[in-house]
Amino acid sequence: MRVLFKTDYNQDIKFAKHSGYVFWYGLLLAGVFLAPMALDTYWINELTRVLIYALAGLGLMVVTGFTGQVSLGHAAFMAIGAYTHAFLLTQGVPFFVSLPIAALTSGVVGLLIAIPASRMTGLYLTIASLAFAIVVEDVVIHWEGVTGGNRGMAVDPPMLFGYEIFEAWEYYYIVLVLLIMSIILVLNVLRSPLGRSMLAVRDSEISAESLGIRVARTKVLAFLISAALTGLAGGLFAHFIQFLSPETFGILLSIQLLLMIVVGGLGTVHGAIYGAVLIGFLEATISIMKDWLPPAIGNQPGLEPGLFGVILVLFIIFEPEGVYGRWLKFRTFLENFPFYRRNTFKRQRSYLKTERMR
Amino acid sequence: MSFFEIENLSLSFGGVKAVDGVNFAMEKGEVFTIVGPNGAGKSTIFNMISSFYAPDEGHIRFKGEDITEARADAIARIGIARTFQNIELFEHSTLLQNLLIGREIHNRVPVLRQLIFDPGVRRAELEHRRKVEDVIDFLELAHYRDERIANLPYGVRKKIELGRALCVEPELLLLDEPASGLNPEETEDMGFWIDDIKNDLGISVLMIEHDMSLVNEVSDRVLALNNGCVIAEGSAQEVQNHPDVVAAYLGGAA
Numbered sequence: 274m275r276v277l278f279k280t281d282y283n284q285d286i287k288f289a290k291h292s293g294y295v296f297w298y299g300l301l302l303a304g305v306f307l308a309p310m311a312l313d314t315y316w317i318n319e320l321t322r323v324l325i326y327a328l329a330g331l332g333l334m335v336v337t338g339f340t341g342q343v344s345l346g347h348a349a350f351m352a353i354g355a356y357t358h359a360f361l362l363t364q365g366v367p368f369f370v371s372l373p374i375a376a377l378t379s380g381v382v383g384l385l386i387a388i389p390a391s392r393m394t395g396l397y398l399t400i401a402s403l404a405f406a407i408v409v410e411d412v413v414i415h416w417e418g419v420t421g422g423n424r425g426m427a428v429d430p431p432m433l434f435g436y437e438i439f440e441a442w443e444y445y446y447i448v449l450v451l452l453i454m455s456i457i458l459v460l461n462v463l464r465s466p467l468g469r470s471m472l473a474v475r476d477s478e479i480s481a482e483s484l485g486i487r488v489a490r491t492k493v494l495a496f497l498i499s500a501a502l503t504g505l506a507g508g509l510f511a512h513f514i515q516f517l518s519p520e521t522f523g524i525l526l527s528i529q530l531l532l533m534i535v536v537g538g539l540g541t542v543h544g545a546i547y548g549a550v551l552i553g554f555l556e557a558t559i560s561i562m563k564d565w566l567p568p569a570i571g572n573q574p575g576l577e578p579g580l581f582g583v584i585l586v587l588f589i590i591f592e593p594e595g596v597y598g599r600w601l602k603f604r605t606f607l608e609n610f611p612f613y614r615r616n617t618f619k620r621q622r623s624y625l626k627t628e629r630m631r
Numbered sequence: 632m633s634f635f636e637i638e639n640l641s642l643s644f645g646g647v648k649a650v651d652g653v654n655f656a657m658e659k660g661e662v663f664t665i666v667g668p669n670g671a672g673k674s675t676i677f678n679m680i681s682s683f684y685a686p687d688e689g690h691i692r693f694k695g696e697d698i699t700e701a702r703a704d705a706i707a708r709i710g711i712a713r714t715f716q717n718i719e720l721f722e723h724s725t726l727l728q729n730l731l732i733g734r735e736i737h738n739r740v741p742v743l744r745q746l747i748f749d750p751g752v753r754r755a756e757l758e759h760r761r762k763v764e765d766v767i768d769f770l771e772l773a774h775y776r777d778e779r780i781a782n783l784p785y786g787v788r789k790k791i792e793l794g795r796a797l798c799v800e801p802e803l804l805l806l807d808e809p810a811s812g813l814n815p816e817e818t819e820d821m822g823f824w825i826d827d828i829k830n831d832l833g834i835s836v837l838m839i840e841h842d843m844s845l846v847n848e849v850s851d852r853v854l855a856l857n858n859g860c861v862i863a864e865g866s867a868q869e870v871q872n873h874p875d876v877v878a879a880y881l882g883g884a885a
């Protein structure tokens with residue numbers, strides 16, 4: 274069992290709370306940086322896909338996990354990021370200029386829809402986000418001059434300072450570095466007043482307001498950051514799939530992103546990463562399983578969304594804290610063995626919420 | 632001009648007049664208590680002060696300024712913090728995070744700098760942390776500092792909610808039934824803290840409370856409410872012995 278002696282308030286602000294952090298995360302970092310040397314192109318690509326999902330999921334986590342606004346339309350922000358980036362590239366804008374502009378464009382769109390949406394709560398907001406995604410898909414289909422409409426749009430490999438990024442491992446590193454930077458940004462949010470306001474708004478809007486937190490402003494900022502990160506993931510995804518078409522960013526992708534953060538564990542950065550790893554793994558498994566299953570089942574068009582839906586529901590019912598929550602419980606069990614109390618994580622429900630307002 | 636004034640305040644919910652022409656005034660440094668049977672309209676008055684509800688009629692004045700129309704998120708900045716009858720903590724966060732959220736109105740760092748977390752942000756955070764630790768010491772909460780609220784017992788939550796309001800560093804503190812659900816020992820502690828809040832921290836307290844031992848111990852003045860109307864005002868003893876108050880409680884129990 275680890276007993277932490279705190280000697281300095283900085284300890285609670287630092288990312289690495291104790292030497293164990295430095296060791297394990299250092300190992301992880303070394304692992305992801307060395308991975309391409311040990312893997313072939315196929316697996317490097319699979320890993321890159323996981324990193325891009327993790328980035329998109331991280332974005333969704335800010336709005337849904339931290340602020341408690343369930344969005345079923347986040348694929349639309351990936352679409353905005355992807356198409357903006359791809360279009361700017363065709364106009365001769367360099368990769369590292371176009372990518373931030375794409376992220377920012379997505380962020381600003383997120384901000385604009387959040388201004389009315391922040392007045393909605395719960396199911397209404399979710400439906401509005403779904404409607405927004407459908408509108409974006411429609412715009413992509415009809416704005417042929419920019420998006421290529423239903424014919425789609427090819428995306429060239431990125432050009433960096435006159436050098437073409439062609440190899441899978443080169444692109445892997447670009448994605449990895451941008452993901453790490455985004456994680457640091459989100460961790461900074463979490464240890465700042467803004468992040469605390471988000472969690473406050475999620476758990477109790479009225480007490481947040483009574484403490485002076487501007488609820489609507491907090492939600493709008495969450496949407497801005499969220500949409501920018503997911504838009505950045507979209508821009509990176511564009512090169513990864515090399516060809517954009519409207520159905521790439523449909524409802525299925527939105528559900529997949531939501532599934533990721535729920536399965537991974539809502540409300541934590543870990544959750545977004547774990548979720549991406551699991552979904553990446555699941556997708557690979559499904560595509561392998563398809564060859565094994567009888568064609569009547571394997572070729573069912575609704576197989577993937579159906580499976581995702583079932584998993585989502587199972588997690589919401591049985592493990593609402595996700596895989597990361599499960600891991601924390603397991604770790605506590607190990608650290609306290611043999612003194613683990615069965616009800617350590619049982620939530621107390623000993624008081625009434627009946628007189629809560631709103 | 633009084634420190635805090637309620638003037639002719641009224642609010643109906645549908646056909647029910649929850650608050651009906653209430654007037655009272657309290658002075659700086661006082662502990663002013665509102666008593667009355669369940670459903671008398673006490674919490675509704677607090678919710679109008681917090682601007683969660685807009686009154687149908689009447690005014691709320693704080694240090695001479697009319698705050699009736701202020702936004703709900705402006706009340707804390709004006710200098711008024713509160714607790715809730717049924718505890719509204721941020722359940723998935725730790726005690727420490729809850730108290731740090733109480734520092735919101737003292738945060739001056741722009742969002743962009745928070746994203747970068749430059750050394751100035753760190754300094755500001757450490758400053759908030761020191762203030763929060765003062766409150767943790769004051770309420771003897773150190774033992775629970777890193778616990779998530781969801782894992783803590785009711786009595787401790789009640790204390791944390793009081794602590795969070797103190798982190799706002801208000802001039803006026805609204806306490807909605809601070810002793811409800813507490814055992815006699817915890818209630819006694821609550822009495823000491825309210826005294827300390829008044830005497831040592833210099834914060835005025837407007838309180839709703841049922842526990843008469845606590846009301847007697849800490850209140851400078853007491854107001855009794857029934858069916859949305861004021862039925863008595865005076866010292867704790869005077870109000871308790873007022874025939875209308877006795878009748879209201881007997882009627883309320885029937």
Ligand SMILES: Nc1ncnc2c1ncn2[C@@H]1O[C@H](COP(=O)(O)OP(=O)(O)O)[C@@H](O)[C@H]1O
Pocket residue numbers: 644647649667668669670671672673674675676
């Ligand atoms: N949001 C609301 N909607 C409808 N009726 C309400 C609402 N809040 C309070 N009331 C009613 O107003 C009256 C006063 O309630 P309240 O102020 O909570 O009483 P208490 O004195 O017990 O705190 C009660 O009859 C209650 O049912």
Ligand SMILES: [Mg+2]
Pocket residue numbers: 673674675716
């Ligand atoms: Mg009440």
